Structures are given as structure tokens and as C-alpha cells.
Amino acid sequence: xxxxxxxxxxKLILRPEDRIGIVGPNGAxxxxxxxxxxxxxxxxxxxxxYVPQEIERVQAKRILNDVRQLPPQQLGQVMTVISCxxxxxxxxxxxx
Numbered sequence: 592x593x594x595x596x597x598x599x600x601x602k603l604i605l606r607p608e609d610r611i612g613i614v615g616p617n618g619a620x621x622x623x624x625x626x627x628x629x630x631x632x633x634x635x636x637x638x639x640x641y642v643p644q645e646i647e648r649v650q651a652k653r654i655l656n657d658v659r660q661l662p663p664q665q666l667g668q669v670m671t672v673i674s675c676x677x678x679x680x681x682x683x684x685x686x687x
Contacts, residue, residue, distance in 0.1 A: 598624075607675055640672060655683070 605611070613621045622644065629641050646654070658669055670680040 610677060640676065642676070658683075 613624060615621055625641070629639060632639060658666065661669060673680045673683075
């Protein structure tokens with residue numbers, strides 16, 4: 592295990608509608624694998640979206656507040672990304 596294991600793809604193409612599931616027990620290294628993949632992508636930073644599995648409540652509230660303050664066009668873009676990630680934007684908590 593560990594550094595001696597390698598995962599290699601000559602060419603991997605993902606389209607917006609594609610999804611990849613990484614499964615395994617707690618501590619198997621899924622988050623570490625995803626972070627490694629993101630760090631080694633050959634893409635501009637603004638073309639990559641990473642949403643961690645868990646977000647602390649204070650950070651989640653700050654993100655939601657920031658999103659609520661976006662101009663309509665940018666808010667629409669965020670909602671499109673949320674939808675493309677397989678989530679339903681209408682499930683986001685409403686402004687109080």
C-alpha cells in the first residue's frame with residue numbers, strides 16, 4: 592500500500608454530464624486521492640470545482656450568504672454548476 596501503488600490513465604476525458612464515484616471505507620484515502628487528482632489537473636483553476644465532503648457550519652453560512660449576494664447572472668451560473676454536479680439548486684436553504 593501507500594506510495595508504491597499507482598493509478599495511471601493514458602488519456603481520461605470527462606464531459607459535463609459524466610460522473611465518477613469513488614467508494615471505499617473511511618480512511619481508505621478517497622479524499623486524498625481527489626485532492627491529488629485536482630492538484631495535478633492540467634486545467635485553469637477557474638475551470639475546476641471541488642466541494643469537500645464536509646463543510647463547517649460557519650463556512651457553509653458564509654458561502655451561502657456570498658452566493659445570495661451575487662448579481663442575477665452570476666447566481667444563475669452558480670445554480671447551473673450546482674445542477675451539473677448532480678444536486679438540485681432548489682434544495683439550497685432560502686434567505687431568512
